[in-house]
Amino acid sequence: MQEPSYQEKIWQVVAMIPEGKVATYGQVAELAGLPRMARAVGRTLSQLPKDTQLPWFRVINAQGKISFPSDSSAYLRQRERLEQEGISLINGKIRLKDYQWNP
DNA sequence: TCCTTGACGGAGA
DNA sequence: ATCTCCGCCAAGG
Numbered sequence: 125m126q127e128p129s130y131q132e133k134i135w136q137v138v139a140m141i142p143e144g145k146v147a148t149y150g151q152v153a154e155l156a157g158l159p160r161m162a163r164a165v166g167r168t169l170s171q172l173p174k175d176t177q178l179p180w181f182r183v184i185n186a187q188g189k190i191s192f193p194s195d196s197s198a199y200l201r202q203r204e205r206l207e208q209e210g211i212s213l214i215n216g217k218i219r220l221k222d223y224q225w226n227p
Numbered sequence: 228t229c230c231t232t233g234a235c236g237g238a239g240a
Numbered sequence: 241a242t243c244t245c246c247g248c249c250a251a252g253g
Contacts, residue, residue, distance in 0.1 A: 149234075149235050149236080150235065153236095160235095160237095162234095162235035162236055163233065163235050165234080165235075166233070166234035166235060167233075167234080168234090169234055170233085170234055180234085184234090185234080185235060185236080186236055186237085187236095190234085191234040192234065198234085202234090
């Protein structure tokens with residue numbers, strides 16, 4: 125059997141993030157067994173098909189912010205998905221203390 | 228092949 | 241809170 129690609133490990137972790145919770149890129153990398161490879165997570169998510177079932181929107185950066193320009197449509201799409209599950213943004217930031225996933 | 232980019236992050240100052 | 245520097249490394253030019 126072959127080793128799962130790093131993308132597969134990342135997909136696996138993202139799929140486990142529960143509704144109403146968020147995880148940071150670094151946290152996903154860590155849980156996927158890829159410490160210090162937060163960028164690999166961002167890269168992987170950027171390559172997901174538009175119709176993916178993966179809850180990519182539950183992944184935010186360590187500052188508790190959405191990693192897209194606040195004036196982009198991508199930013200809006202993610203913010204709306206999050207608010208739909210009860211995650212609120214205060215001054216553009218999510219309070220990790222309240223919403224971060226603790227597996 | 229070399230150089231730059233990038234859905235990032237932590238340590239310092 | 242803000243900024244810089246550095247680590248990481250796949251992809252694209």
